[in-house]
Amino acid sequence: MRRFGLAFNQYFEKWMFLIIPCSLLAGFFMASELQYFIGAVPYLFAFVTFTMAVGCGMKQLKASAGRPGLIILVFILAHMISPIVAYAAGILTFGADSPYVIGLVLFAIIPLGVSSVLWVGMSGGNIPLMLAMVVLDSLLSPFVVPAGIHLFFNSAIEVEAGPIMLDLTIIIVLPTIIGVSLYEWSKGKIADRVKPAAAPLSKLCFVLVVALNAAAIAPYIGQLKQDMLTLVPLTIALVAFCYAIGYFAAAKLKDKGKQITVSYATGMRNISLGIVLALGYFSPLAAVPVVLSILIQQPMATLHHYILQKLNNNKASETTSLHVG
Numbered sequence: 001m002r003r004f005g006l007a008f009n010q011y012f013e014k015w016m017f018l019i020i021p022c023s024l025l026a027g028f029f030m031a032s033e034l035q036y037f038i039g040a041v042p043y044l045f046a047f048v049t050f051t052m053a054v055g056c057g058m059k060q061l062k063a064s065a066g067r068p069g070l071i072i073l074v075f076i077l078a079h080m081i082s083p084i085v086a087y088a089a090g091i092l093t094f095g096a097d098s099p100y101v102i103g104l105v106l107f108a109i110i111p112l113g114v115s116s117v118l119w120v121g122m123s124g125g126n127i128p129l130m131l132a133m134v135v136l137d138s139l140l141s142p143f144v145v146p147a148g149i150h151l152f153f154n155s156a157i158e159v160e161a162g163p164i165m166l167d168l169t170i171i172i173v174l175p176t177i178i179g180v181s182l183y184e185w186s187k188g189k190i191a192d193r194v195k196p197a198a199a200p201l202s203k204l205c206f207v208l209v210v211a212l213n214a215a216a217i218a219p220y221i222g223q224l225k226q227d228m229l230t231l232v233p234l235t236i237a238l239v240a241f242c243y244a245i246g247y248f249a250a251a252k253l254k255d256k257g258k259q260i261t262v263s264y265a266t267g268m269r270n271i272s273l274g275i276v277l278a279l280g281y282f283s284p285l286a287a288v289p290v291v292l293s294i295l296i297q298q299p300m301a302t303l304h305h306y307i308l309q310k311l312n313n314n315k316a317s318e319t320t321s322l323h324v325g
Contacts (some may be wrong), residue, residue: 001195004196005200006195007175007198009195009196011026011201013098015124016302016305018304019207020210020299020301020302021302022251023210023211023214023296024210024214024299025214026211027211027212027213027214028214028215028218028221028224030211031214031215031218033216034211035215035216038216040208040213041213042167044113044164044205045209046170046171046175047097047114047175047202048202048205049114049117049131049172049175050175050176050177050178050179051202052117052118052127052131053127053178053179053180053183053196053203054182054190054194054198055179055191056127056131056176056180057180057184058184058313060128061128061132061176061180063228064087067129070253070258070262071132071248072251074133074265075137076251077138077245077246077262078108078112078137078242078246078269079108079161081300082238082241082242082245083239085238086104086105086107086108087104088235089104089151089234089237090105093230093234094227094230099283100207100227100285100289101282101287102153102282103278103289104234104238104264104289105153106162106282106289107238107239107269107271107274107293108242108269108279109145109148109269109291111132111134111140111144111145112133112138112265112270113272113297114134114171114251115132115173115206115209115298115301116130116134116265116268117130117134118206119301119305120264123264123309124256124257125257125258125264125302125314126258126260129261130261133261134172134265135172135176138172138270145277151314186298191239197324202244207221213271213276213294214294217295220284220287220288220291231288231289231292235289235292235296238293239267239293239296240300242267242268242302243263243264243266243267243300244263245266246262246267247260247262249262249266250263256312264301264304267300267301267304269293269296269297271293271294273282274287274290278290
């Protein structure tokens, strides 16, 4: 059983670049059947977070939370520079009065994506640091999101803190507390014991999350027909920029794990919250770039993971050649 679980996990990660797009397509084509299970997304995410947290101790989390400089860098890149770029690109492409501009900016302002924790874990990043940043950024979101929207569009919106805090507690806080507590109780031994079962299950949970999110946005796909030829490339470029800015900004750290973590932190957003805000406070067209970013964000994360693995393998080969030489 142990060998099967580890082999499955390795096989899954190898073919992630195909599995994630297929999950998105399955979600769209089976939207009517999957609609009933969309409410399970927070709990599926919670298990993914638990699987990541069970390999972290209090010492690691404290060390990660004690790096304010790195966390501030991520917040500046994700919630200041990225929204400015999105705003400028939107205005230059569609004009200042276009609702698409709001959607592009909204994508950049919303909190860091919870799924980034899984990608950071698979790509060799710093899981405790990513967990700390997701929690802090989500806690600040009821203040950051309204302030950002008001700054760019002079529109006052109120984001209810209660639902965000509840989702945050279910998805991040409780699973992290349980996982870290088990790590401390077992003196770090539990991670290796549960990995053969927990790792493949967490991957399956993540596939379900992707499919269920696709099912949730399926009713809005009809709105994507307008301006697709312009909006799709622009959204792809914006999402790619968010990944790239984090990767290159953290290059000076000379720490591959932190660089990977920062790149995923700046690249991924909590798109579910973005759709709720776009549809609740703005024109439905404002939700179109946010919906598009869902379609693009996970495949882009897969591509980013593939590129990171290639870069790491190439560097490892160069190092080996130098030693041999």
